[in-house]
Amino acid sequence: MPAVSVSDTEPQVKCNGMVYDDQKQESTYVGNVFVKTEKFEASNAAKAVYNHATKKITVYGCKEFSFTEKLIMKPGKKLAHTIEYVLGDDKAILF
Numbered sequence: 001m002p003a004v005s006v007s008d009t010e011p012q013v014k015c016n017g018m019v020y021d022d023q024k025q026e027s028t029y030v031g032n033v034f035v036k037t038e039k040f041e042a043s044n045a046a047k048a049v050y051n052h053a054t055k056k057i058t059v060y061g062c063k064e065f066s067f068t069e070k071l072i073m074k075p076g077k078k079l080a081h082t083i084e085y086v087l088g089d090d091k092a093i094l095f
Helices: none
Strands: 004-006 012-015 017-021 026-036 040-051 056-060 064-067 070-073 083-086 091-094
Touching: 012 017, 012 040, 026 056, 040 083
Parallel strands: 070 091
Antiparallel strands: 004 012, 012 026, 017 026, 026 040, 040 056, 040 064, 056 083, 083 091
């Protein structure tokens, strides 16, 4: 499967495949996903879902990431390597 690159606007994304759901206004990126914004970067992820209306991106199975602001870890369960970030926020949530 050829790589998909979506980088005209934030978030910049590279992945193996993408599906857009018009009703939910969501893009789902799969396969070796790389996501980059001004404050956040994730790579080698299994999947990412970006909601265009809320500007929230959720990255699943993330093996590497960096964030220049506040990182919040959800307590309780074992980390699932999932990160939620809303573009422009000063915090990201890792759970």
